[in-house]
Amino acid sequence: MLTKFSFVCIFLLATFTAFSQINEVNAPEYIKTINFKGNTPETQLPVIKLGTPLVLEFDVLNGNEDDYYYKIQHCNFDWTPSILAKSEYLNGFDNQRIRDYQNSYNTLQIFSNYKLTIPNQFTRGIKKSGNYIMSIYNSYDELVFSRKFMIYENKANVGLSIKRSRDISFINQKQRVEIIIDPKGFQLNNPMQTVKTLIVQNNNLHTAINNLKPQYTVGNQLIYKYDTEASFWGGNEYFYFENKDVRAASNGVQNIDLQTLYHNYLYTNIQRSNTPYTYNPDINGTYLITNVNNGDVSIESDYVWVHFSLKPNPTFNTNTPVFVYGNYNNYALNQTNKMVFNKSKGIYTASILLKQGFYNYKFVTLNNNTVNEGAISGNFYQTENNYKVLVYYRDLGARYDKIIGLGETTSVNISN
Incomplete structure:
Protein backbone atom coordinates (compact mmCIF):
# COMPACT_ATOMS: atom_id res chain seq x y z
CA MET A 1 0.00 0.00 0.00
CA LEU A 2 1.32 3.43 -0.92
CA THR A 3 2.00 5.74 1.97
CA LYS A 4 1.10 9.40 1.79
CA PHE A 5 4.82 10.24 1.49
CA SER A 6 5.28 7.79 -1.41
CA PHE A 7 2.27 9.24 -3.22
CA VAL A 8 3.65 12.78 -2.88
CA CYS A 9 7.06 11.66 -4.19
CA ILE A 10 5.51 9.95 -7.22
CA PHE A 11 3.37 13.03 -7.94
CA LEU A 12 6.37 15.36 -7.72
CA LEU A 13 8.47 13.08 -9.95
CA ALA A 14 5.69 12.97 -12.56
CA THR A 15 5.29 16.73 -12.39
CA PHE A 16 9.02 17.31 -12.78
CA THR A 17 9.17 14.91 -15.74
CA ALA A 18 6.20 16.57 -17.44
CA PHE A 19 7.62 20.07 -17.15
CA SER A 20 11.35 19.45 -17.58
CA GLN A 21 13.08 20.92 -20.60
CA ILE A 22 13.35 18.70 -23.68
CA ASN A 23 16.79 18.63 -25.28
CA GLU A 24 17.72 17.36 -28.71
CA VAL A 25 19.16 13.85 -28.88
CA ASN A 26 21.91 13.36 -31.44
CA ALA A 27 21.77 10.39 -33.79
CA PRO A 28 23.95 7.26 -33.41
CA GLU A 29 26.85 6.68 -35.77
CA TYR A 30 24.90 4.54 -38.23
CA ILE A 31 22.49 7.41 -38.99
CA LYS A 32 23.91 10.17 -41.18
CA THR A 33 22.90 13.29 -43.11
CA ILE A 34 19.81 14.40 -41.23
CA ASN A 35 18.22 16.94 -43.57
CA PHE A 36 15.50 18.88 -41.78
CA LYS A 37 14.07 21.81 -43.66
CA GLY A 38 11.10 23.66 -45.07
CA ASN A 39 11.10 24.86 -48.66
CA THR A 40 14.82 25.74 -48.87
CA PRO A 41 17.31 23.62 -50.87
CA GLU A 42 20.01 23.66 -48.18
CA THR A 43 19.62 22.12 -44.74
CA GLN A 44 19.22 24.64 -41.94
CA LEU A 45 17.26 25.23 -38.76
CA PRO A 46 13.61 24.65 -39.74
CA VAL A 47 11.72 27.88 -39.04
CA ILE A 48 8.58 27.43 -41.11
CA LYS A 49 5.47 29.49 -41.73
CA LEU A 50 2.26 27.88 -40.50
CA GLY A 51 0.84 25.81 -43.37
CA THR A 52 4.18 25.26 -45.13
CA PRO A 53 5.34 21.64 -45.73
CA LEU A 54 8.06 20.20 -43.52
CA VAL A 55 10.59 17.60 -44.70
CA LEU A 56 12.82 15.33 -42.60
CA GLU A 57 15.25 13.06 -44.42
CA PHE A 58 18.01 10.82 -43.09
CA ASP A 59 20.22 7.90 -44.13
CA VAL A 60 20.69 4.65 -42.22
CA LEU A 61 23.97 2.89 -42.99
CA ASN A 62 23.52 -0.40 -41.12
CA GLY A 63 21.76 -2.13 -44.05
CA ASN A 64 18.93 -3.52 -41.90
CA GLU A 65 16.01 -1.63 -43.47
CA ASP A 66 14.56 -1.09 -39.99
CA ASP A 67 11.22 0.55 -39.29
CA TYR A 68 11.22 4.07 -37.84
CA TYR A 69 8.37 6.03 -36.30
CA TYR A 70 7.89 9.73 -35.63
CA LYS A 71 6.30 11.67 -32.79
CA ILE A 72 5.70 15.43 -32.60
CA GLN A 73 5.66 17.33 -29.31
CA HIS A 74 4.49 20.94 -28.93
CA CYS A 75 6.64 22.93 -26.49
CA ASN A 76 6.61 26.20 -24.61
CA PHE A 77 9.12 28.97 -25.25
CA ASP A 78 11.58 27.35 -22.79
CA TRP A 79 11.25 23.92 -24.50
CA THR A 80 9.21 22.37 -21.72
CA PRO A 81 6.19 20.37 -22.99
CA SER A 82 3.11 22.54 -23.45
CA ILE A 83 -0.24 21.54 -21.93
CA LEU A 84 -1.92 21.27 -25.34
CA ALA A 85 -3.37 17.92 -26.31
CA LYS A 86 -2.19 16.33 -29.56
CA SER A 87 -5.57 16.98 -31.15
CA GLU A 88 -5.17 20.72 -30.47
CA TYR A 89 -1.96 21.13 -32.49
CA LEU A 90 -2.03 18.19 -34.92
CA ASN A 91 -4.53 17.62 -37.68
CA GLY A 92 -4.40 13.84 -37.74
CA PHE A 93 -2.10 11.49 -35.86
CA ASP A 94 1.61 11.00 -35.21
CA ASN A 95 3.43 7.88 -33.92
CA GLN A 96 3.28 6.54 -37.47
CA ARG A 97 5.83 4.51 -39.40
CA ILE A 98 7.91 6.38 -41.98
CA ARG A 99 6.81 4.61 -45.14
CA ASP A 100 8.82 6.54 -47.71
CA TYR A 101 12.25 4.92 -47.90
CA GLN A 102 14.58 3.80 -50.69
CA ASN A 103 17.84 1.92 -50.83
CA SER A 104 20.91 3.58 -52.30
CA TYR A 105 21.59 3.13 -55.99
CA ASN A 106 25.00 2.76 -57.64
CA THR A 107 26.94 3.74 -54.51
CA LEU A 108 29.90 2.09 -52.80
CA GLN A 109 28.37 2.72 -49.38
CA ILE A 110 25.08 0.87 -48.98
CA PHE A 111 22.39 2.83 -47.12
CA SER A 112 18.64 3.32 -46.83
CA ASN A 113 17.20 6.81 -47.24
CA TYR A 114 14.12 7.64 -45.15
CA LYS A 115 11.94 10.64 -45.94
CA LEU A 116 9.11 12.10 -43.89
CA THR A 117 6.93 14.87 -45.32
CA ILE A 118 4.27 16.72 -43.38
CA PRO A 119 1.46 16.94 -44.38
CA ASN A 120 0.94 13.28 -45.22
CA GLN A 121 -2.01 10.86 -45.14
CA PHE A 122 -1.79 10.43 -41.36
CA THR A 123 -0.50 13.79 -40.17
CA ARG A 124 -2.43 16.20 -42.35
CA GLY A 125 -0.91 19.32 -40.86
CA ILE A 126 0.14 21.34 -37.84
CA LYS A 127 -2.50 23.71 -36.49
CA LYS A 128 -0.61 25.87 -33.95
CA SER A 129 2.51 27.99 -34.13
CA GLY A 130 5.29 27.59 -31.56
CA ASN A 131 8.23 25.36 -30.68
CA TYR A 132 8.18 21.68 -31.63
CA ILE A 133 10.32 18.57 -31.16
CA MET A 134 10.36 15.87 -33.86
CA SER A 135 11.43 12.55 -32.30
CA ILE A 136 12.33 9.42 -34.27
CA TYR A 137 11.85 6.01 -32.63
CA ASN A 138 12.73 2.48 -33.69
CA SER A 139 10.33 -0.48 -33.66
CA TYR A 140 11.18 -1.11 -29.97
CA ASP A 141 9.92 2.38 -29.11
CA GLU A 142 13.48 3.49 -28.30
CA LEU A 143 14.34 7.11 -29.04
CA VAL A 144 16.91 7.21 -31.86
CA PHE A 145 17.26 10.98 -32.35
CA SER A 146 15.27 14.20 -32.14
CA ARG A 147 15.32 17.65 -33.74
CA LYS A 148 13.78 20.99 -32.85
CA PHE A 149 11.74 23.08 -35.27
CA MET A 150 9.60 26.21 -35.10
CA ILE A 151 6.31 27.18 -36.75
CA TYR A 152 5.47 30.88 -37.00
CA GLU A 153 2.49 33.03 -37.96
CA ASN A 154 2.82 36.26 -39.87
CA LYS A 155 1.09 38.50 -37.32
CA ALA A 156 3.89 40.98 -36.64
CA ASN A 157 6.57 42.74 -38.65
CA VAL A 158 10.02 42.17 -37.17
CA GLY A 159 12.63 44.69 -38.27
CA LEU A 160 16.31 43.94 -37.68
CA SER A 161 19.48 45.97 -38.01
CA ILE A 162 23.01 44.77 -37.26
CA LYS A 163 25.38 47.19 -35.51
CA ARG A 164 28.91 47.16 -34.20
CA SER A 165 29.34 46.85 -30.45
CA ARG A 166 29.18 50.05 -28.41
CA ASP A 167 31.79 48.60 -26.05
CA ILE A 168 35.14 49.86 -27.32
CA SER A 169 36.79 46.67 -26.03
CA PHE A 170 34.80 44.57 -28.54
CA ILE A 171 34.07 47.05 -31.32
CA ASN A 172 36.19 45.05 -33.80
CA GLN A 173 34.98 41.63 -32.64
CA LYS A 174 31.25 41.69 -31.89
CA GLN A 175 27.97 42.32 -33.69
CA ARG A 176 24.78 43.37 -31.95
CA VAL A 177 21.17 43.02 -33.06
CA GLU A 178 18.59 45.82 -32.80
CA ILE A 179 14.92 44.83 -33.09
CA ILE A 180 11.63 46.61 -33.79
CA ILE A 181 8.44 44.55 -33.37
CA ASP A 182 5.30 45.97 -34.97
CA PRO A 183 2.11 43.88 -34.51
CA LYS A 184 -0.34 43.80 -37.38
CA GLY A 185 -3.72 45.16 -36.34
CA PHE A 186 -3.74 44.08 -32.70
CA GLN A 187 -2.38 45.23 -29.35
CA LEU A 188 0.37 43.36 -27.49
CA ASN A 189 -0.97 43.30 -23.94
CA ASN A 190 1.54 43.72 -21.10
CA PRO A 191 4.53 42.99 -23.39
CA MET A 192 7.08 42.88 -20.56
CA GLN A 193 5.47 39.60 -19.44
CA THR A 194 3.74 38.28 -22.58
CA VAL A 195 6.37 38.88 -25.31
CA LYS A 196 9.60 36.87 -25.57
CA THR A 197 12.29 36.89 -28.24
CA LEU A 198 14.84 34.43 -29.56
CA ILE A 199 17.86 35.66 -31.56
CA VAL A 200 19.66 32.99 -33.59
CA GLN A 201 22.99 33.43 -35.37
CA ASN A 202 23.69 31.17 -38.37
CA ASN A 203 20.84 28.76 -37.49
CA ASN A 204 22.70 27.59 -34.37
CA LEU A 205 20.42 27.21 -31.36
CA HIS A 206 23.39 26.47 -29.08
CA THR A 207 24.52 30.11 -29.21
CA ALA A 208 21.06 31.74 -29.33
CA ILE A 209 20.10 34.66 -27.07
CA ASN A 210 16.65 34.41 -25.56
CA ASN A 211 14.02 36.31 -23.63
CA LEU A 212 15.17 39.91 -23.97
CA LYS A 213 12.57 42.36 -22.71
CA PRO A 214 11.54 45.41 -24.77
CA GLN A 215 13.35 48.58 -23.73
CA TYR A 216 10.92 51.12 -25.20
CA THR A 217 7.47 51.29 -26.72
CA VAL A 218 6.50 53.75 -29.46
CA GLY A 219 2.79 53.39 -30.11
CA ASN A 220 2.30 49.66 -30.69
CA GLN A 221 5.96 49.10 -31.57
CA LEU A 222 8.40 47.38 -29.23
CA ILE A 223 12.01 48.61 -29.45
CA TYR A 224 15.13 46.62 -28.47
CA LYS A 225 18.46 48.44 -28.59
CA TYR A 226 20.60 46.45 -26.20
CA ASP A 227 24.37 46.34 -26.44
CA THR A 228 25.91 43.59 -24.29
CA GLU A 229 22.72 41.55 -23.94
CA ALA A 230 22.11 41.32 -27.72
CA SER A 231 25.73 40.94 -28.86
CA PHE A 232 27.28 37.97 -30.64
CA TRP A 233 30.92 37.26 -31.39
CA GLY A 234 31.47 38.03 -35.06
CA GLY A 235 33.43 34.87 -35.74
CA ASN A 236 34.92 34.37 -39.19
CA GLU A 237 33.69 33.07 -42.54
CA TYR A 238 33.36 29.30 -42.74
CA GLY A 378 39.15 34.68 -34.73
CA ASN A 379 36.33 37.20 -34.26
CA PHE A 380 35.76 40.05 -36.73
CA TYR A 381 32.90 42.53 -36.91
CA GLN A 382 33.10 42.40 -40.75
CA THR A 383 32.06 38.72 -40.88
CA GLU A 384 28.87 38.09 -42.84
CA ASN A 385 26.50 36.25 -40.50
CA ASN A 386 22.83 35.36 -40.77
CA TYR A 387 20.46 36.43 -37.99
CA LYS A 388 16.90 35.31 -37.25
CA VAL A 389 14.63 36.76 -34.56
CA LEU A 390 11.51 34.88 -33.50
CA VAL A 391 8.84 36.69 -31.49
CA TYR A 392 6.77 34.66 -29.03
CA TYR A 393 3.50 35.87 -27.53
CA ARG A 394 1.31 34.36 -24.82
CA ASP A 395 -1.66 36.62 -24.21
CA LEU A 396 -3.13 36.94 -20.74
CA GLY A 397 -4.91 33.67 -19.96
CA ALA A 398 -3.53 31.86 -23.03
CA ARG A 399 -2.35 28.24 -22.77
CA TYR A 400 0.66 28.22 -25.07
CA ASP A 401 3.37 30.42 -26.62
CA LYS A 402 2.62 31.46 -30.19
CA ILE A 403 5.33 32.60 -32.57
CA ILE A 404 3.76 35.70 -34.11
CA GLY A 405 6.62 36.90 -36.28
CA LEU A 406 9.99 36.17 -37.85
CA GLY A 407 12.66 38.66 -38.84
CA GLU A 408 15.78 37.74 -40.79
CA THR A 409 18.79 39.66 -42.06
CA THR A 410 22.55 39.42 -42.53
CA SER A 411 25.40 41.52 -41.24
CA VAL A 412 26.67 42.34 -44.73
CA ASN A 413 25.62 45.99 -44.26
CA ILE A 414 26.69 46.31 -40.62
CA SER A 415 26.88 49.89 -39.37
CA ASN A 416 28.11 51.77 -36.32
Missing part, protein backbone atom coordinates in the same frame (compact mmCIF):
# COMPACT_ATOMS: atom_id res chain seq x y z
CA PHE A 239 35.76 27.12 -44.66
CA TYR A 240 34.15 25.06 -47.40
CA PHE A 241 34.72 22.14 -49.72
CA GLU A 242 32.78 20.60 -52.59
CA ASN A 243 33.00 16.95 -53.59
CA LYS A 244 30.00 16.44 -55.86
CA ASP A 245 32.43 14.47 -58.05
CA VAL A 246 34.11 12.05 -55.63
CA ARG A 247 36.60 10.88 -58.28
CA ALA A 248 38.20 14.25 -58.95
CA ALA A 249 39.78 16.90 -56.74
CA SER A 250 37.70 20.10 -56.70
CA ASN A 251 37.05 23.11 -54.46
CA GLY A 252 38.89 22.58 -51.19
CA VAL A 253 39.90 18.98 -52.04
CA GLN A 254 43.63 18.49 -52.52
CA ASN A 255 43.70 14.83 -53.55
CA ILE A 256 41.60 11.68 -53.55
CA ASP A 257 42.12 7.99 -52.91
CA LEU A 258 39.92 4.94 -53.54
CA GLN A 259 39.96 2.23 -50.91
CA THR A 260 36.77 0.48 -49.80
CA LEU A 261 35.19 3.95 -50.17
CA TYR A 262 36.57 7.12 -51.70
CA HIS A 263 38.78 9.27 -49.47
CA ASN A 264 38.95 13.04 -50.00
CA TYR A 265 41.89 14.87 -48.45
CA LEU A 266 41.23 18.57 -47.92
CA TYR A 267 43.85 21.29 -48.01
CA THR A 268 45.33 21.96 -44.59
CA ASN A 269 43.70 25.01 -43.01
CA ILE A 270 45.58 27.45 -40.80
CA GLN A 271 44.64 29.16 -37.57
CA ARG A 272 43.15 32.58 -38.43
CA SER A 273 42.76 34.20 -35.01
CA ASN A 274 45.89 36.33 -35.48
CA THR A 275 45.49 37.11 -39.18
CA PRO A 276 43.54 39.99 -40.78
CA TYR A 277 39.96 39.40 -41.83
CA THR A 278 39.50 38.23 -45.43
CA TYR A 279 36.10 38.10 -47.09
CA ASN A 280 35.25 34.60 -48.25
CA PRO A 281 31.62 33.93 -49.31
CA ASP A 282 29.97 31.07 -47.45
CA ILE A 283 26.51 29.69 -46.63
CA ASN A 284 26.88 30.32 -42.90
CA GLY A 285 27.59 26.81 -41.72
CA THR A 286 24.96 24.89 -43.68
CA TYR A 287 25.42 22.24 -46.39
CA LEU A 288 23.83 21.00 -49.59
CA ILE A 289 23.78 17.39 -50.83
CA THR A 290 24.50 17.17 -54.55
CA ASN A 291 26.32 15.07 -57.15
CA VAL A 292 27.86 15.67 -60.55
CA ASN A 293 25.51 13.27 -62.34
CA ASN A 294 22.40 15.29 -61.44
CA GLY A 295 20.70 12.08 -60.37
CA ASP A 296 18.49 11.56 -57.33
CA VAL A 297 20.77 13.10 -54.72
CA SER A 298 19.01 11.29 -51.88
CA ILE A 299 19.97 7.78 -53.05
CA GLU A 300 22.64 8.33 -55.74
CA SER A 301 25.05 10.53 -53.76
CA ASP A 302 27.77 8.39 -52.22
CA TYR A 303 29.51 8.55 -48.85
CA VAL A 304 33.14 9.65 -48.69
CA TRP A 305 35.74 9.72 -45.95
CA VAL A 306 36.68 13.40 -45.72
CA HIS A 307 40.06 14.11 -44.11
CA PHE A 308 40.35 17.49 -42.34
CA SER A 309 43.60 19.02 -41.14
CA LEU A 310 44.48 22.17 -39.22
CA LYS A 311 47.86 23.75 -38.58
CA PRO A 312 47.71 25.76 -35.33
CA ASN A 313 49.95 28.67 -34.42
CA PRO A 314 53.18 27.79 -32.56
CA THR A 315 51.76 29.36 -29.37
CA PHE A 316 48.50 27.35 -29.47
CA ASN A 317 47.99 24.94 -26.55
CA THR A 318 47.76 21.60 -28.35
CA ASN A 319 46.20 19.95 -25.29
CA THR A 320 43.03 21.91 -26.10
CA PRO A 321 40.23 19.76 -27.60
CA VAL A 322 39.46 20.86 -31.18
CA PHE A 323 36.38 19.87 -33.20
CA VAL A 324 35.16 20.17 -36.81
CA TYR A 325 32.02 22.31 -36.42
CA GLY A 326 29.00 22.92 -38.63
CA ASN A 327 25.36 22.23 -39.39
CA TYR A 328 26.30 18.90 -41.00
CA ASN A 329 25.92 17.25 -37.55
CA ASN A 330 23.70 19.87 -35.88
CA TYR A 331 26.72 21.60 -34.32
CA ALA A 332 27.32 18.61 -32.02
CA LEU A 333 30.68 17.95 -30.38
CA ASN A 334 31.51 14.26 -30.06
CA GLN A 335 34.23 11.72 -30.71
CA THR A 336 33.33 11.53 -34.41
CA ASN A 337 34.31 15.13 -35.15
CA LYS A 338 37.01 15.52 -32.49
CA MET A 339 40.45 16.15 -33.96
CA VAL A 340 43.70 14.43 -32.98
CA PHE A 341 46.99 16.33 -32.77
CA ASN A 342 49.85 14.76 -34.75
CA LYS A 343 53.01 15.92 -32.98
CA SER A 344 55.40 14.83 -35.72
CA LYS A 345 53.54 16.87 -38.37
CA GLY A 346 52.38 19.66 -36.07
CA ILE A 347 48.77 19.46 -37.28
CA TYR A 348 45.34 18.41 -36.03
CA THR A 349 43.56 15.78 -38.14
CA ALA A 350 40.08 14.25 -38.30
CA SER A 351 38.35 11.84 -40.69
CA ILE A 352 34.56 12.08 -41.02
CA LEU A 353 32.22 10.03 -43.19
CA LEU A 354 30.05 12.51 -45.15
CA LYS A 355 27.64 12.33 -48.04
CA GLN A 356 28.97 14.08 -51.12
CA GLY A 357 27.94 17.69 -51.64
CA PHE A 358 28.89 21.24 -50.63
CA TYR A 359 29.81 21.77 -46.97
CA ASN A 360 30.68 24.66 -44.68
CA TYR A 361 32.77 23.98 -41.58
CA LYS A 362 35.02 25.66 -39.04
CA PHE A 363 37.22 24.60 -36.13
CA VAL A 364 36.22 25.28 -32.52
CA THR A 365 37.69 24.54 -29.11
CA LEU A 366 36.04 23.23 -25.97
CA ASN A 367 37.10 24.42 -22.52
CA ASN A 368 35.14 23.66 -19.34
CA ASN A 369 32.14 22.63 -21.46
CA THR A 370 32.20 26.03 -23.21
CA VAL A 371 32.52 26.17 -27.00
CA ASN A 372 34.84 28.89 -28.31
CA GLU A 373 34.27 29.59 -32.00
CA GLY A 374 36.88 32.36 -32.12
CA ALA A 375 39.90 30.66 -30.56
CA ILE A 376 41.02 29.32 -33.96
CA SER A 377 38.93 31.29 -36.46
